[in-house]
Amino acid sequence: MIHFFNASYSPTPDASVVQEVATEQCRAWYYLHSWLTVDWDDVFNDYRSDINNIHLKISRNRQFLNAKYDELSPLIAKLKATGNIFSVCQVCQFESALENSLHKQSDLELIRKSCRVCEHQGWIFRISCPDCQQLVDIAEPCEGKCINCQRDFDFVTVLELVGPDTSTEDYSINPTLVYCSECSTTSEPTVIPLNGNQYLCLVCLDFTDKVTECEYCNETVTGELYDTFLTGCSICDGYGFDD
């Protein structure tokens, strides 16, 4: 726990200062909560009830952002009227995230969201729920929930929906799954080919048109890599150098 002092925080703090602190706390907790409950779940599993308590307390602080949302509402309405799309922010839960579509194909759309309330910027991709056709936002690390039928989505279900079709005869010559060099998930390939020679990692949402076939292990990884026979790739160490 870090304590710090700022003269403007007491004794009756300014509304804008409270908003600023609530905004930062909201964003910071969003990432920390995901680390504690997903990435480091093995380590922090015994503390789950404490983590849930903190989660509840921080969620209540969202009230301090109500005023900010109200203040911004006329601007958001104006931007919507000129064709901009706003949707619910995954961090502060207000309908204040401006969408910027970066890639669209029949089964998937990749979108960058910039929230006007909590200032969180992040990527999501949107797919259609196979049970009810509601559009579902999938965020890092490949998690989402259908707001209509409550179906949960994870890497396995998403890969089945938007991954390459392995049932076709020409599967072996079509682009297939690739390993990610960004999040270095080495246990399995997490990157799917998209239309137009682009690739998307379903776990870290890295989006690229560069892939390299490793000259040492023959696997394909994202990124532009050189001398892979000697230095390897994100999943192998290569041949190495003689001393």
Ligand SMILES: [Zn+2]
């Ligand atoms: Zn937000």
Ligand SMILES: [Zn+2]
């Ligand atoms: Zn659904």
Ligand SMILES: [Zn+2]
């Ligand atoms: Zn990745």
Ligand SMILES: [Zn+2]
């Ligand atoms: Zn390799």
